[in-house]
Amino acid sequence: MKIWDVRTVLGWTVGLLAAATIALGAQAQEPIKLGVFLSATGGAAFLGDPEKKTIELYVEKINADGGLLGRQVQLTIYDDGTKAKEALTFVKRLIDQDKVDLIIGGTTTGNTMAVINEVEQAGLPFISLAGASVIIDPVKKWVFKTPHTDRLAVQKIFTDMKARGLTKIGLLAGSGGFDKSCAGNARALMESEGVEILADETHGAGDTDMTPQLTKIKNTEGVQAFLYCGFGAPTSIVAKNYKQLGITIPHYQTHGSASVRFIKGADGAAEGVRLPAAALLVVDSLPDSHPQKAIASAYKAAYEDGYKEPISTFGGHAYDALFLAAEAIKRAGSLDKEAVRSEIEKTNGFIGVDGIFTMSPDDHLGLDNDSFVMVEVHDGGWKLQE
Secondary structure, rough: OOOOHHHHHHHHHHHHHHHHHHHHHHHHHEEEEEEEEEEEOOHHHHHHHHHHHHHHHHHHEEEEEHOOOEEEEEEEEOOOOOHHHHHHHHHHHHOOOOOOOOEOOOHHHHHHHHHHHHHHHOOOEEEOOOOOHHHHHOOOOOEOOOOOOHHHHHHHHHHHHHHHOOOOEEEEEEOOOHHHHHHHHHHHHHHOOOOOOOEEEEEOOOOOHHHHHHHHHOOOOEEEEEEEEEEOHHHHHHHHHHHHHHOOOOOOHHHHHHHHHHHHHHOOOOOEEEEEEHHHHHHHHHOOOOHHHHHHHHHHHHHHHOOOOOOOHHHHHHHHHHHOOOOOOOHOOOOOOHHHHHHHHOOOOEEEOEEEEEEEEEOOOOOHHHEEEEEEOOOOOOEOOO
16 A cells, blocks of 8 residues: 555544544534423413413523533423313424434423323333322322322311311312313312312313302302312303302412413402412512521512513413423433432422422422411402411
């Protein structure tokens, strides 16, 4: 071989090594791919819209601060329009086409349950923003959630009712996944919690008048309090119909109504409605010593400054999911899916706006009833109940 051939070959080799080094460097800087699917439109838009805004706001902040593991976070968001079929389509796309490292989403229980098989089969960490206990009970390996469960909500409500001497109740629930789960937990817990359901009614999806069901509850002898299990527009409709019928017994709803849109939609009829909620909803009323005060206050200030609208606890669910994931990725030190999943499961004492999370192989939520506060609608706002 001529000497210039050797030099040429060596040149090629050096060039290839340099190109490989550059390629490896580029690969090392590839973004962390976060997939999100939410109900930013449709029937659950009042939940999904603040969730979307929260994630966009804080991903921008994370990237401005240098990202995670020295990488930028690449955000891919799909709006499922509150349709379970669309949610499934988008999750398949996030997994198969977008090749995301982790998924946050599932604004509603129905949309979350529609995609669980996909994320489980793909072996991809998934943090849901929906409420029903069925999402994490029984535990699924790759599935976690941040909102308090409907079961915790019912327990908190029953505890508050009993403290007021109210043990005989009327129950109304919608026909959605959260609604059914909530009502099912109310029935399952009533004996152990010392509560008796004297009237048990349901309404259909899309119903705009619940006076027939509420009239039956009103006319049931002995009923001392009322509980509605549902979310979205029906929460305000129930409050309006309740007032129109002149029902005076205490009115309870769940954390599915923990939004100023519930109050505004009820047009004055929500006054006096009591419900369990994250402390975020009344953060200004919390003592400075409260462990969530600083985190929740900072989130409230950032969100309201960024969007010029009131916070909701639903945006808080997204905040907690994003930072639970971010902290797990930091601890894992990589994007290895099993390592990230394991670190989410090892979350211990994470202070979020929904509460203080401590998860385990047997608990993929990590919250208890102490993370709930009872609030009441008062003068068009929220009042903390001591």
